[in-house]
Each structure stands twice: as structure tokens, then as C-alpha cells.
Amino acid sequence: xxxxxxxxxxxxxxxxxxxxxxxxxxxxxxxxxxxxxxxxxxxxxxxxxxxxxxxxxxxxxxxxxxxxxxxxxxxxxxxxxxxxxxxxxxxxxxxxxxxxxxxxxxxxxxxxxxxxxxxxxxxxxxxxxxxxxxxxxxxxxxxxxxxxxxxxxxxxxxxxxxxxxxxxxxxxxxxxxxxxxxxxxxxxxxxxxxxxxxxxxxxxxxxxxxxxxxxxxxxxxxxxx
Amino acid sequence: xxxxxxxxxxxxxxxxxxxxxxxxxxxxxxxxxxxxxxxxxxxxxxxxxxxxxxxxxxxxxxxxxxxxxxxxxxxxxxxxxxxxxxxxxxxxxxxxxxxxxxxxxxxxxxxxxxxxxxxxxxxxxxxxxxxxxxxxxxxxxxxxxxxxxxxxxxxxxxxxxxxxxxxxxxxxxxxxxxxxxxxxxxxxxxxxxxxxxxxxxxxxxxxxxxxxxxxxxxxxxxxxx
Numbered sequence: 001x002x003x004x005x006x007x008x009x010x011x012x013x014x015x016x017x018x019x020x021x022x023x024x025x026x027x028x029x030x031x032x033x034x035x036x037x038x039x040x041x042x043x044x045x046x047x048x049x050x051x052x053x054x055x056x057x058x059x060x061x062x063x064x065x066x067x068x069x070x071x072x073x074x075x076x077x078x079x080x081x082x083x084x085x086x087x088x089x090x091x092x093x094x095x096x097x098x099x100x101x102x103x104x105x106x107x108x109x110x111x112x113x114x115x116x117x118x119x120x121x122x123x124x125x126x127x128x129x130x131x132x133x134x135x136x137x138x139x140x141x142x143x144x145x146x147x148x149x150x151x152x153x154x155x156x157x158x159x160x161x162x163x164x165x166x167x168x169x170x171x172x173x174x175x176x177x178x179x180x181x182x183x184x185x186x187x188x189x190x191x192x193x194x195x196x197x198x199x200x201x202x203x204x205x206x207x208x209x210x211x212x213x214x215x216x217x218x219x220x221x222x223x224x225x
Numbered sequence: 226x227x228x229x230x231x232x233x234x235x236x237x238x239x240x241x242x243x244x245x246x247x248x249x250x251x252x253x254x255x256x257x258x259x260x261x262x263x264x265x266x267x268x269x270x271x272x273x274x275x276x277x278x279x280x281x282x283x284x285x286x287x288x289x290x291x292x293x294x295x296x297x298x299x300x301x302x303x304x305x306x307x308x309x310x311x312x313x314x315x316x317x318x319x320x321x322x323x324x325x326x327x328x329x330x331x332x333x334x335x336x337x338x339x340x341x342x343x344x345x346x347x348x349x350x351x352x353x354x355x356x357x358x359x360x361x362x363x364x365x366x367x368x369x370x371x372x373x374x375x376x377x378x379x380x381x382x383x384x385x386x387x388x389x390x391x392x393x394x395x396x397x398x399x400x401x402x403x404x405x406x407x408x409x410x411x412x413x414x415x416x417x418x419x420x421x422x423x424x425x426x427x428x429x430x431x432x433x434x435x436x437x438x439x440x441x442x443x444x445x446x447x448x449x450x
Contacts, residue, residue: 037288037289038281038287038288038289038292040289041277041281041289041292041293042277042278042281044277045270045273045274045277045278046274048270048273048274049270049271049273049274052266052267052269052270053267053270056263056266056267062263063262063263064262064263064265064266067263067266068266128353
């Protein structure tokens with residue numbers, strides 16, 4: 001068995017069942033009668049609930065739509081890859097030589113799945129309260145700020161960096177329309193780069209619409225390369 | 226406050242916080258400073274975990290893909306509408322007169338959302354173990370059999386295979402009648418094979434009626450052999 005002392009120390013948690021943690025760390029490429037996919041299935045639901053509940057209390061005035069958006073920004077492959085890396089999870093994963101040589105230990109999907117599986121294993125042997133504490137500590141340590149603004153800001157920054165490098169200019173955000181009564185307004189925003197429209201998005205605020213349009217533009221520009 | 230005695234009895238659960246259960250039963254059309262959408266967000270994640278964990282233990286040999294499929298067949302609007310109806314949840318929902326006159330109390334989405342919200346409320350005040358017990362009892366009572374086959378069997382496809390093999394033709398579905406006001410329509414459908422009517426069924430949509438009629442016809446044809 002791998003030396004998981006360091007992992008236990010980082011997590012502040014001592015695994016009870018050696019069999020279970022080995023299963024959680026076993027990628028399907030490592031031919032065994034078990035792998036971590038079932039635990040990943042469970043861990044995924046555990047994390048969805050933990051993060052959902054955390055946001056429910058953290059944002060008592062936010063509606064369901066915003067809670068869902070913030071959760072989607074935290075609970076996804078990128079987010080879990082980040083948490084997995086923060087505990088050096090890659091080191092502990094069992095995988096085949098082929099997968100190893102193929103850079104498996106650094107793959108976002110593999111890291112994210114193993115992270116979910118480890119959380120699923122902790123849930124199984126120690127229950128929701130214990131895994132909640134561990135997961136929330138990791139999330140808070142790895143996200144400076146948890147809010148709609150901060151989690152979505154990245155796309156505008158990313159887009160600006162991209163367009164400056166490629167076109168030597170910053171993107172322009174144009175409000176195309178605003179609709180609806182004051183308490184339920186919607187804004188439609190377009191991103192313009194070099195006089196060409198790259199994307200549009202509709203949001204409850206200009207900021208949200210800008211961020212979503214920026215996200216689409218980033219994806220388009222990355223495809224164009 | 227509505228008389229929720231009967232609801233409490235059906236659920237086998239006594240609500241601790243009157244404020245919370247009222248929130249869980251309040252549709253957004255009922256103008257209040259609160260509605261059940263945040264609790265629905267929470268309840269949705271609670272049910273995902275409860276059902277996921279239940280299937281994890283019930284099917285120790287099933288892989289993640291099959292567990293996901295079975296869960297998707299249980300955890301959806303139709304599934305939760307069924308559970309909501311089984312506890313007569315519609316009776317207890319607070320909604321606007323307009324929504325009421327529009328048949329809101331019978332709407333699948335409204336019933337399903339309120340069911341999730343009630344489960345979210347029970348989770349909040351009594352924790353995962355209590356809500357798990359209640360939810361699993363309801364699910365087991367309302368699904369005769371929980372398996373990939375039984376949840377996914379498409380009777381129209383089965384019937385078509387049967388009739389093609391036996392009669393060299395495909396069954397015809399004939400709408401015999403549609404009844405009721407728009408928001409509460411019912412369809413009566415007959416299955417005709419070789420000019421002979423084999424079965425009839427009534428459903429909330431043509432599709433549902435067709436599936437049920439097909440199921441009866443399949444059973445009849447299998448008996449005829």
C-alpha cells in the first residue's frame with residue numbers, strides 16, 4: 001500500500017478502512033476487481049449536497065438560480081482538480097503503467113474523480129458531518145472568495161489577456177438591450193473585439209451578462225487557434 | 226396555517242418549525258417574502274445523495290454508469306410528482322388564486338418542487354438519517370421494482386418487436402377520446418393490431434396512455450402464445 005501518512009495529515013483525517021481508501025485511490029486502468037468509480041458516484045452526490053448546503057447558509061438572500069450558479073462554479077472538474085492538487089492527491093493514485101506514461105497522474109478528470117471518490121469513502125466510513133468539515137475547509141482554503149462575482153470574474157480577465165496578446169487590444173462590452181420591470185431586469189450584452197462581435201449573453205445584471213459573454217468568447221478564441 | 230396533521234401522519238414525521246414547513250409549502254406565486262425555491266435547491270441535493278447511496282448499497286455489483294441511469298429514472302420530475310401525489314402534497318401547497326385557477330395544484334413541476342422542498346426542510350431540522358428513512362420508504366412504496374430493466378422498459382418498443390415477429394405489422398395507436406379542461410386533460414388510447422383492438426388505457430398524455438395500453442397488449446399477447 002502507498003504511504004498515505006502525508007495524505008492523512010493534510011486531510012486531518014485517519015482512514016479507518018484500508019480496503020476502502022485503496023479502492024478510492026484506484027483508477028480503472030489499474031487492473032483490479034475494484035476501482036474508484038462507484039465511490040466517485042457517491043462522492044459526487046456528497047459534495048453536491050455539502051456545497052449546496054454551505055451556500056444555502058452563506059447566502060441567505062440569494063435565490064435558487066444564483067445558488068445553482070455559484071455551486072456550478074465550485075462543483076466541477078476544474079474545481080475538484082484544484083482541491084485534489086492542493087492535497088497532492090495525484091501521488092497516491094494507483095494507475096496502470098500505460099496511463100502513468102500517458103500523464104494520467106496529471107489529468108484533470110482523473111484527479112477530480114479520485115477526489116470525489118476519497119470524499120465518498122470518508123462519507124461512507126465516518127458520515128456527513130466529518131466529510132463536510134474536511135471538504136469545506138479545503139474549499140475555503142482554495143477559493144479566496146466565494147461569490148458570484150469572484151467565481152465568474154475569471155472569464156473577463158482571461159479574455160482580456162487573450163485579446164491583448166493576440167490583437168493588442170481589450171474587448172469592448174456593449175449593452176444591446178435591457179428588458180423587464182425594475183425588480184426583474186435582464187441585460188443583453190455583446191463582446192466586441194476588433195469591431196467584430198464574438199458572443200452575446202443575457203443576465204440579471206450587466207456584470208453577469210458580461211461574464212457569460214466573455215466565457216463564450218474565450219472558448220471561441222481558444223478554438224480558433 | 227393549513228391543517229398539516231394528515232400530512233404529518235402520512236409522512237410519519239412531526240414538523241418542528243412551523244415557519245420552515247410553511248416556507249417549504251409556499252409556491253412563488255403566493256406573494257410572500259419567502260417561497261420554497263431555496264429549500265427545493267437543498268432538497269434536490271439531499272434526494273440525489275439519498276437515492277445515490279441507496280442504489281450504491283442495493284446494487285453492489287453495478288457500475289457507476291448503471292447506478293447513474295437508475296438514479297436518473299427515479300430522481301426526476303415524474304418520479305417526484307408520483308411521490309408528492311402519494312402523500313397528497315398538492316392539498317397543502319400555498320399558491321396564488323391565479324395559479325390555483327390555472328390548475329397549479331395538479332402541475333407536475335409544482336408538485337415535484339414542493340416535494341423536494343419538504344424533504345429539504347426535514348433535512349434542515351432533523352438531519353440526513355431522518356429524511357433518508359422517510360424518502361426511502363416513499364420510494365419503495367411507490368416503485369414496485371427498482372432495477373434498470375423495470376424502470377426503463379419501453380413497452381411500445383417491446384410490443385412493436387412482438388407484433389412484427391408475429392403478424393408482420395406494427396401496432397396502431399388510436400386516440401379514442403380526450404377529456405377535461407386544458408390544464409387537466411386526459412387521453413384515452415387504444416392499440417389496434419390487425420384491425421383488432423387489444424387494449425385501452427387512459428393517461429395524462431397520449432404518450433403515457435400509449436405506453437400503458439402497450440403494456441397491457443404485451444401481456445395479452447404473451448398469454449396467447
